[in-house]
Amino acid sequence: MTKDIENTLEIKNGQAVNLSEIPVLEYQEFHALVLDLLQAEDVHCVNYYAFPHNDILRFICCLADDRTQGIYLLSHIMATGGGLLKLESLTKYIDALHIYEREIWENFGIEFEGHPWLKPVRFPHDRYNGDLKVNDYPFYKVESEELHEVGVGPIHAGVIEPGHFRFTCNGEMVLHLEIQLGWQHRGVERLLLEKPKLLQRTILAESIAGDTTIGHTLAFARVMEGLSGISVNSRLDAERAIALELERIAIHTGDISALCTDVAYQLGTAVFGALRTPLINYTQDWCGNRFGKGLIRTGGSHYSLTDELIQRLRNLLDDFEWRFKEMADKAYSLVSVENRFDEIGTVTNRQAKLIGTVGMAARMSGVKRDIRHSHPFASFSDIPYVPVMLEKGDVYARYYLRRLEIEESINYIRKVLDNKRYFLSEATSPVPETNLNLSPVSISVSMVEGWRGEICHCAVTDEQGKIIHYKVKDPSMHNWKALELSLRDLEISDFPINNKSYNLSYCGYDL
Amino acid sequence: MIKETQILTHHGRQYIPDLTKARVPAPFRGRPVISSAEVDDKALMELCPTGAISKNPVSINLGRCLLCGECELAFPEKIKFTNDHIMATNDSKRLVVREGEDKRILLNPDMIREDIKQIFNRSLKLRQISAAGDNSCELELGACGNPNFDMGRFGLEFVASPRHADGIVITGPISENMAEAVQICNAAVPSPKIVVLCGVDAISGGIFAGSQALNREFLQEVQIDLYVPGNPPHPLTFINGILELTRVKFLIQ
Incomplete structure (x- = not known):
């Protein structure tokens, strides 16, 4: 193990380092090392990607170690141009890496030998094989006279984002579900390089997934702060943590409402739905936008949490808490609701580990993945957050986990507000940066626990300090697979409650 | 029981009794007002992330404006975002707010197709298409039907099938990958029908304008009946815009 780690570079969440410090390994060595490091249960891959620079393709792998709060960076390179490019797959041994290798294959045409599921991820506009169109996705097929297929989407029945779901069914029972995404692809990663201004890039980060504005923009801001050597004061850290937890409470509440809708429990729909409104209206009172657009900026904030806002937040949480509890006590003890959620769409602990779920989708099955805890950022280093864990991995677990996380987030915000150090030492948070001097030939990795789970942003700069590559990873990259597995051996009519119980991001995945 | x-009882009545009179409290960023103060025009235009600001006279195009408010923060003497959420219009020229103007953005009655008010006056069913929207517009459209805003009271509703719809509401900048689906969905809506562009991304591409991953050709083929600015538009902006478009008697206060 010690020898292994010598061949990597260990950094902390949000840190930037010179690119040349990352050991460049031969692929065989890289392959063996990744497999070896991932043997430990506390180590998981948070990003693995490639980018072209000066005629070579450089691969960066980021492995997060929960024991040391560190991130191991390791790399290998490949000459581009000429000949078919092949590498031995890592997915062959570790299923959780499937999505990263698929992405690299889709972008650069690298064949990963032994990969069991080498299929397009999102059909980006600059993909390697432009002839393969979004309508040509190679779905898994079963030849049988008894089975039939149900295709849904890309446009769905509700007011939600597009994705295509293909069910292979035996009567009403689903044997297999395959989800094809990419419809939402807007070219975010490319635009993050092309649009030169910091403000443009910040707004792009806000738009990666509008329901996770705080999570993604915070990951972006921390990458930029890492690369430009800015350290923010503890007050700003506190405000950011509060914003992040408020986003979590609001979305979870809305999701509980939506789950009630899907089992026709109208009281729950109405009351939880109405409870979400004052939360997002508070965010609007704080920064002028119900989703927190404008709130997170690099190096500072335009909207300091004033004493008046702090008092209103306390009042809001007090009021929300008892109202939520009153409704939840009912909604979580109703047999008719419980009966629809219990033991439906189970993802076992083994499956969750195998496919590498993160965030809520991991914690529901007893897999402890929470960046707030394992790689703390913002105020989470000072005031620890203890993840809420459940075991069962069914719709009920996802429904119940939301309630517990809401309660935990309320407690957490109170702890931050009660910590005098944050709000007395500095009267306001600093003014945001408008222009940054990024350190040249550097890489920065930033992770944030958004409400869906682990968000990871990486940026690489060239000799002039210009960003030459930006990588975004939304937690949904891993968790869509969990939804697919949830549907196995379920009635197709249970699809909506399963889909809602995850509420995964389409645009965060499609970029 | x-x-x-x-x-x-504890839940009470959360619905807004009169949606046409409701106000969104500051610091909500709605329709901007531009003063005649002298500022560095070039710096002001340069600041805007989507090039929504132009000069002679200084004006802001709400079809491009993300309402990020950064211009107001940098030039408070020049630009002020009011909390006026009434911003939807059918006339793209009216999306441009000029220096010295401080009047509500309304629809151009002469441009409303006659059959719209005749047919959709009491009921309008819409098919929402998220064409690479970031899910904030979609959430706000979803909120239009919630217990607070309850647009269902006007017979306004989102429906599952384009066959049941009287028109489409597009959110998002329209990705290449969604271009065909948008065409097919619109074609499946029986005529007469309307097309609404909801959010700055749909109207101009927003921050995604110029991305090679978009295909906005569809917009050349259809007449747009309503533009709803915002990033995302507030539910009240959307509902009031639709009401103004379809109701025979409708007075914005």
Whole structure:
């Protein structure tokens, strides 16, 4: 193990380092090392990607170690141009890496030998094989006279984002579900390089997934702060943590409402739905936008949490808490609701580990993945957050986990507000940066626990300090697979409650 | 049952009685007002992330404006975002707010197709298409039907099938990958029908304008009946815009 780690570079969440410090390994060595490091249960891959620079393709792998709060960076390179490019797959041994290798294959045409599921991820506009169109996705097929297929989407029945779901069914029972995404692809990663201004890039980060504005923009801001050597004061850290937890409470509440809708429990729909409104209206009172657009900026904030806002937040949480509890006590003890959620769409602990779920989708099955805890950022280093864990991995677990996380987030915000150090030492948070001097030939990795789970942003700069590559990873990259597995051996009519119980991001995945 | 009644009593009435008179409190960023103060025009234009600001006279195009408010923060003497959420219009020229103007953005009555008010006056069913929207517009459209805004009281509703719809509402900048689906969906809506562009991304591409991953050709083929600015538009902006478009008697206060 010690020898292994010598061949990597260990950094902390949000840190930037010179690119040349990352050991460049031969692929065989890289392959063996990744497999070896991932043997430990506390180590998981948070990003693995490639980018072209000066005629070579450089691969960066980021492995997060929960024991040391560190991130191991390791790399290998490949000459581009000429000949078919092949590498031995890592997915062959570790299923959780499937999505990263698929992405690299889709972008650069690298064949990963032994990969069991080498299929397009999102059909980006600059993909390697432009002839393969979004309508040509190679779905898994079963030849049988008894089975039939149900295709849904890309446009769905509700007011939600597009994705295509293909069910292979035996009567009403689903044997297999395959989800094809990419419809939402807007070219975010490319635009993050092309649009030169910091403000443009910040707004792009806000738009990666509008329901996770705080999570993604915070990951972006921390990458930029890492690369430009800015350290923010503890007050700003506190405000950011509060914003992040408020986003979590609001979305979870809305999701509980939506789950009630899907089992026709109208009281729950109405009351939880109405409870979400004052939360997002508070965010609007704080920064002028119900989703927190404008709130997170690099190096500072335009909207300091004033004493008046702090008092209103306390009042809001007090009021929300008892109202939520009153409704939840009912909604979580109703047999008719419980009966629809219990033991439906189970993802076992083994499956969750195998496919590498993160965030809520991991914690529901007893897999402890929470960046707030394992790689703390913002105020989470000072005031620890203890993840809420459940075991069962069914719709009920996802429904119940939301309630517990809401309660935990309320407690957490109170702890931050009660910590005098944050709000007395500095009267306001600093003014945001408008222009940054990024350190040249550097890489920065930033992770944030958004409400869906682990968000990871990486940026690489060239000799002039210009960003030459930006990588975004939304937690949904891993968790869509969990939804697919949830549907196995379920009635197709249970699809909506399963889909809602995850509420995964389409645009965060499609970029 | 007693418990349910208790919850309902505590829940109270959250609905907004008159949506046409409702106000969104500051610091909500709605329609901007531009003063005649002298500022560095070039710096002001340069600041805008989407090039929504132009000069001679200084004006902001709400079809491009993300309402990020950064211009107001940098030039408070020049630009002020009011909390006026009434911004939807059918006339793209009216999306441009000029220096010295401080009047509500309304629809151009001469441009409303005659059959719209005749047919959709009492009921309008819409098919929402998220064409690479970031899910904030979609959430706000979803909120239009919630207990607060309850647009269902006007017979306004989102429906599952384009066959049941009287028109489409597009959110997002329209990705290449969604271009065909948008065409097919619109074609499946029976005529007469309307097309609404909801959010700055749909109207101009927003921050994604110029991305090679977009295909906005569809917009050349159809007449747009309503532009709803915002990033995302507030539910009240959307509902009031639709009401103004379809109701025979409708007076914005």
